[in-house]
Amino acid sequence: MSRKTQPPKRRPIVVVHRPQGTALTAAQQQVVRRCRALPEVLDPLEAELTVSSAVADLQPDEEFWAGLIEHAVSLPSRRNHALLRVLAAVLTGRPREWAANAVAPARPTLAVGGAWICDRSVDAGYLALICAYTFAADEHAMVFLIDELAGGVVRTAFVTRDVTTARHRLSEHGGPLTPIGAEAAHWLLAKSYDRLDRNGPGDVDQEVRRTRLLAGRRIALAFG
Template sequence: MQQAVVDAGRPLPQLTDPLEVELQVSAIVGPFAGNEELWEVVVRHLREVPSRRSAALLTALAHLLPGRPGQWAREAAGQQQEPPWDLKNLTFGECWIGDRSIDAGYLALLCSYAYGDVPHAMVFMIDEISGGLTRHAFLTRQVGEALERLKQQVRLESITAEAAHWLLSRSYDRFERRPGLGFGSDVHHTRLVARRRIKLAMN
């Protein structure tokens, strides 16, 4: 498992899109994010073998891993060169909510973000029948198109980024307590991407 995680960092120095970095790392390391023993070994290895790959993977892990592993990665990344992309340049845009909990049993959330002047959005479907669990979470770079499609399905209202991500925080807390339920693979693949935005919005 350790080698698989380290190998996942191989393409990162060649990437220029910070969003692609987040997606690749989240999809690979998300299932093991809470394994402190694993990350202690991985971070120590990357620190002891400095390279462009080590620096890039440590930087990504510093932004995406929760708790102590993220702090370990942050400290180790500070001792190596910076990668060609910047995950610190994330900004928040508009958020929209649509409530179909009465007739269809779900809430829809669209939250927009940007790296520099390049926008993207995450769209979440929250299952109110199952206690507010996130059933689907996908990412799109076609923000305007996604918003228009969502408007065709549900009446949308503007919501602050803080309020939207508070709802998501509660939903992901429930999801992480019950990871064996039938969620879409998109929820698992993008979980660390979503969790990072939740943390930034609520701090």
């Protein structure tokens, strides 16, 4: 056979098998989409808020987190790596362990600072708590309003980076602040969030749901 009549040589077809990841529910897919900017988020507090906000309208349980973590582990990417690192830092219990087994938790390390209470349970029916925390040298605080008339359920919770101003405004509008031990303060919070979880969201501020993971992490940290 002459060279002119020889069939052209073709490269063999190589099938490339790409990891597809484990299947996600619609809610889990929504969380992944909401966290797509995490690789660009350098501030640790903002990273926590990104993930916590992503599940604010959900009620994630262990099965939810297990599926999300398994998906992120099975489908390596820059975004999934960033998500796993934040989950390894902000989650508690077994879900935190699952994420931490895959990646190192996001840094810097979170530390618990001082706490103050404003007790208006007798005349106004609420307790106000302000708890300070630090990421390295960067301080922030969470402010909580606990409704004593409703059985001690947390009604308001928000994050602020200006701890001094938050303390001043709380004392100005609610009364004098009294220092309280960090463990005692977070024991009150643990009871309050436990009641919230048992009774359902009810009439609570949206920020309570948006900061839920942050509160859970800080309660667990205060108890060691």
